[in-house]
Amino acid sequence: MARYVNTSASARVDTRAYERGLRRYLGRMSNDVRRAVERTAVDVQNEARRRAPVDTGRLRSSIVHRMENRGRSVSYSVGTNVNYAAAVEFGTAxxxxxxxxxxxxxxxxxxxxxxxxxxxxTAARPFLRPAIELTEQFFRKNLSQIRGR
Known part of the structure; x- marks a missing residue:
């Protein structure tokens, strides 16, 4: 006749130190990502400026970027406040x-x-859209440079 023996084992693991380390690591990675996004915004801004047609230079010099941080989310926008920028970007009928x-x-x-x-x-002379389309390429380059240090 088989005899069953009740065996059990228990262990207690303190995960607080692990969680603190993980938060530090994720926070550092988050700062790396944030820096890569900011560098990407500057790269896109510079590319848009490079592509902008120049007559007086007003349109080119008006192109700026703006960062938006919302908790763990970070984004950017690149644009201009010159009133004729849309006519240059999209053309006119x-x-x-x-x-x-x-x-x-x-x-x-x-x-x-x-x-x-x-x-x-007037024919369209896009400068913002082609620059923004390079976002992924710029982001990958910037993230690899930051992580590679």
């Missing part, structure tokens, strides 16, 4: 230009004042 404050339009070299001008529109 054909449109009519009429005077706002006068009865006619006139510019140096025009044969005579005119009541309206049929503008053919």
């Amino acid at each position: 054909p449109h009519v230009i009429v005077p706002k404050n006068r009865k006619a339009l006139y510019w140096p070299g025009a044969a005579h004042p005119v009541a309206k001008v049929n503008h053919p529109g």
Whole structure:
């Protein structure tokens, strides 16, 4: 006849030290990720500036980045406050230009004042979207440089 012996074992593991170490490690990695995102934002900003068409330089110099931190989440945006930036980025459809404050339009070299001008529109010259599309490439490069130190 088989005899069953009741055997048991117990152990107590103090996980507080492990949890503290894990929090420190994740916090450090989080700071590394945060730095990589910030460097990525600067890279995207610089790429957008490089791609921006230049006439006076106002559009190029107005391109900036902004970081947003929400707890463990970090994001960035790159943009400009120049009112004609969207027209450069996306182009314009054909449109009519009429005077706002006068009865006619006139510019140096025009044969005579005119009541309206049929503008053919402008082609898009994207500078922000192509720069933002490089985000993943910049992020991987920046994260590997930070971790590789």
